Amino acid sequence: MKIGFDNQKYLAMQSEHIKERIGQFGDKLYLEFGGKLFDDYHASRVLPGFEPDSKLQMLLQLKDQAEIVIVISAKDIQQNKVRQDLGITYQEDVLRLIKEFRKVGLFVGSVVITQYTGQNLADSFKQKLKRRKINCYYHYYIDGYPTNTQKIISKDGFGKNDYIKTERPLVVVTAPGPGSGKMATCLSQLYHDHVHGIKAGYAKYETFPIWNLPLTHSVNLAYEAATADLNDVNMIDPFHLEAYNKVTVNYNRDIEIFPVLRNIFEAIYGESPYKSPTDMGVNMAGFCISDDEACQDASKQEIIRRYFNSKTRFVREQCKEEEVHKQEMVMKQAGVSEEDRKCVVAARQKEKESHSFSGALELADGTIVTGKTTHLMGACSSVLMNAIKHLAGIEDEALLIEPEAFGPIQKLKTKYLGSVNPRLHTNEILIALSLSAQSNPLAQKAMEQLKQLKGTQAHITCDVAHVDASVYSNLGIQITFEAEKH
Template identity: 65%
Template sequence: MKKGFDNEKYLQMQSSHIRERINQFDNKLYLEFGGKLFDDYHASRVLPGFQPDSKLRMLKQLADQAEIIIVISAEDIEKNKIRGDLGITYDSDVLRLMDVYREHGLYVGSVVITKYSGQESATLFKNRLEKLGIRVYRHYVIPGYPSNVPLIVSEDGYGKNDYIETSRPLVVITAPGPGSGKMAVCLSQLYHEHKRGISAGYAKFETFPIWNIPLKHPVNLAYEAATADLNDVNMIDPFHLEAYGKTTVNYNRDVEIFPVLNAMFQRIYGESPYKSPTDMGVNMAGNCICDNDACIEASCQEIIRRYYASLRRLLIGACSDAEVDKIEMLMNQVGVTVHDRPVVDAALNREKETGAPAAALQLHDGRIVTGKTSNLLGASAALLLNALKELAEIPHECHVISPEAIEPIQKLKTQYLGSKNPRLHTDEVLIALSVSAATNETAQLALNQLPKLKGCQAHTSVMVGSVDMKQFKKLSIQATFEAKYEKDAAL
């Protein structure tokens, strides 16, 4: 993929801009981090050149000034809320995040449990953290939040929350997922700091929407597609336009809550430091786009991928028609259809030729490889083998795994493990390939090509099982799937 984003420039500009914002206040800034602090694969897909760990690397440049507070809602603990991308509960993710930050030399100061009202599961989690030597604070439900500003900004509102003890100028507020209460934690701390004579500041760091590119730029529309389930809508920031006469982009939730935030700032400080939601942001990503056309193309492809993901969610009953309709509208706005994704037609045409489910993958040089369903292999497994052989320049007719090696695996699946489907999944075919590689140089050559699949595009003509879906993800293949089931599928 052609580079469209200057990552090194971004790291330098972003860290410098945050330092400037710290200095605007009383050497104390509470920085709300929206989205993912690391593993930001959406940003890396729509801004080619953006590294998934860019925000983490940027924070490492500020490591001597920064500490991290992780926020989790007691309601999410009670509901055992799951992170969709990782399949783990929010409380487990808090522990994972702490380990990751510490491994990178970042200081994790404490954990805050928000919306606390004595939930037993939240109390047990608090006790567990404290036994691990982690400081835990509780913030409570405030009646009338966020509209009852006089109550919220009072001793009976934020005043009842635990004061979080911090020791560094930059306090990064992050969470396992949305709705955890990061902003409320920041504002509660501003109230408590003000009582202690410290004029602390608040800022927000979210990569998307990018405030200084056009409203309907495909990069911003790709963000709308990514948040279609939340019904986020990008919009011109009316407060910024009125205050400065400049057009900037924000999104509906920040614009809607700004009058309330402004009232809170005025009640805490006596006056608000900001005139618009855009003022609160510190995102420099828009200044680091170095090839606009490359970012447009990448974003259009991301919208198509999001469309297929929503079709899948609709098929399994995980979303409504409205989510799919919204992404269809976004595709119309950027002027693309599913046929602008080359692997789609390749997979569907292969299915027509063979009369069975098929798959296609586009290599980085543009070549397209296909895979068909056979008695031995599913279409996705065949696709992986064909792609590896193509990369290794191994003739198609050459077997890198002998049928004799596949047969015992099929016997194990059907006779001993109770599977009705004898065909190998992607994980099983890779294991068979690795076993063959021990005695077969050609198989080893094919296996060596696996890293080259990272970032490749793939499509299957039917829905695949969870095993194949996870394997595509582990290989960092950006795969989409037709939202239809194989009639005789037995996973």
């Protein structure tokens, strides 16, 4: 993928800007970290050159002053919401984040369960945290949020929430994913700190939408595609336009909540330090794009991938049809279609020629490798084997796994494990390949190519089993597929 983002420039500009913002406030600053802190793969996909752990690298410079509060919505717990890129639930991700933060020396102060209305799975998760000696607080659902500011800023609103006890001047508020309630958590703390006589400030570190890129820029449209399940909409910031007569981009939830934040600041300090949602942000990413065309192209591919993901979610009854329609609208705005993904075109052509479910994988140099379903392998396995053969310079006819090796595995699957599908999944084919590599130098050479698949693109013309999707994800292959076809 062509580099389009200067990560070193970004680290320098961003860390300096955050330090300046911390200096604007007194006793305490709540810094809302939007997106992924450890592994912002969305940012690395749409801004090629952006390192997934960039935010973490900046935070480590401030680790002696900082503590982390992790926020998770009770609704997401109750629905067992899954992080699509990692294939784990949000509550599993909270535990993973705590472990990862502590591993690099960051202090995790507590976990906050937001939008709580008595959900039983939220109660169970709190007990799980308690057993691990992790402080956990409830923030309750507020009827009328975010429009009824009078109720929100009262004992019946934020006043009902548990007060999060924090120890350090910089409180970083993060979450497994969007819509968890990070901003509401920060605002609630401003209210409670005021009650406790503590002067506190708030700032937002959110990579997307990028405020100084046009509303319909592909990078910003890709953010809409990424949050289609939340029905987020990028908007011109009306408050910023009114205050400064400058056009900037924000998104609907921040714009909707801004009057609440402004009222809280006015109640505490007599005036608000911010005139707009854009003022709240500290994001410098827009200044570090080195190749706009590369970022636009990468973002358009992300939009198509998100469209296929929503179609899969709809087929599996994990979302409503409106989400798919939203993705179709974003694709139209970006001027792309399914066929603008090269591996989609190649996979469908292979299916047409072979009369069987097929797949295609686009390598880093643009080469397209295809494969089809056989009596031994599914489409995912076939494409993967053909790809590593090509990278190793091995002829298609060469046998990397002896045919007699397939029989025992197929027998195990169908006779003992109850599978009706005798074809080998990608994990099974890789195990067979690794065993063959002990005596077959060509198999060993093919195995060594797996690391070259990171960042490649693949499409399969039928539904893909979770195990195959997981293997592709672990290899760094960005896969799309047609879940409606079985």
